[in-house]
Amino acid sequence: MYDFAYHKPASVADAVKLLADPDAKAVSGGHTLLPALKHRLNKPSALVDLSGIAELKGIRRVGNAIVIGALTRHVEVATSAEVAASIPALAYLAGHIGDVQVRNRGTIGGSVSNNDPAADYPAAVLGLGATVHTSARKIAADDFFLGMFTTALEPNEILTAIEFPIPEKAGYAKMKNPASRYVMAGAFVSKGPMGVRVAINGAAPCVFRQADMEKALSANWSADAVAAVKQAADGLNADIHGSAEYRAHLVTVMAKRAVAAAG
């Protein structure tokens, strides 16, 4: 790791000021950034540790939505009574990210801002039609995830919270790489105020909505309805862990399992 300056601001406003330096990077749990820095993939001038900012913490119900602060760790979402009661699929997803120690440090804001193709949370954000709150504005999930490791966030814009509309039903299923635990292909499905949504993660360079499956489920909410929908292999990831055709096959299998889990 190259060395860097370390700052721990107490407010979002101070953090935004520190991140005006284009070579500074925000960090909270560090479970994606620190491994990248060890490989010297990045040479930040400074790390701006957001973990001391109280206003970015906590889970609360606001009307018909659950609002989760950016610094909320995976373990807190997984064990939240509020989340379990209103969006159990989200609690399930959070409880199956990485391993116990990753869930004790990693945060929802970090996972969503990083937009790793094989991360779990982007599937829930897109699959529930959530709204991303930032230090400057609110962004709909459909406009947020732009490509591999790329989001609509500006360089010194900080993700502050995510607002999840409470669905009637939702389910998540993934096939994990057995060594790294990262998602080979996953599906988050939901039916509710945002309509019927199917978000696929792990399979392509960026999380995406599967329109044919959404259409099939709108007509008939059942695992059988998505079983008939084939995902095209074009544009999907192919690597030593699996071909694009294999991942395309997994997309349908995971969507079936997610609908079955949603009930």
Place this chain on the structure above:
Amino acid sequence: MPQVTLTVNGQTHTAEVEGRTLLVELLRETLRLTGTHVGCDTSQCGACVVHINGESVKSCTTLAVMANGANVTTIEGLAKPDGTLHPMQEAFREYHALQCGFCTPGMVMSAIDLVQKNPQGLTEQQIREGLEGNLCRCTGYHNIVKAIAAAADVMHGKRSEIARAAE
């Protein structure tokens, strides 16, 4: 250089570190607490697990500065000053839950967090899932799982001492 003050196994330390200094480097190289191991250095193997404020974390993926003000417990902090082992350590010995021992400090620290977070008790499946972040290349995990179940009984007050392993 940033300065950190943290409590390790009940003792307060202040040290100057670089921003990039990992918690495990501070523990091993500055404080000379070499019971915490570095295996993979990529947050996968769990040999470096310590507790920060009672929660298990991978100290190879935590900056020392992030632990400023925290209460850290390492494997060295478990046994009593007279050498009496923690029930988890005792159970690992009784059930032969280690061979080379490299993963053991991390296994023990993860296992204690797992047992403490589940006062209602743990099924074998829950123990196995709870060890997802710790790799052991010797034992096949079987005796580790047995040891944790035996230690849980003592830690939760169901037994006064570790159940003997079958001969």
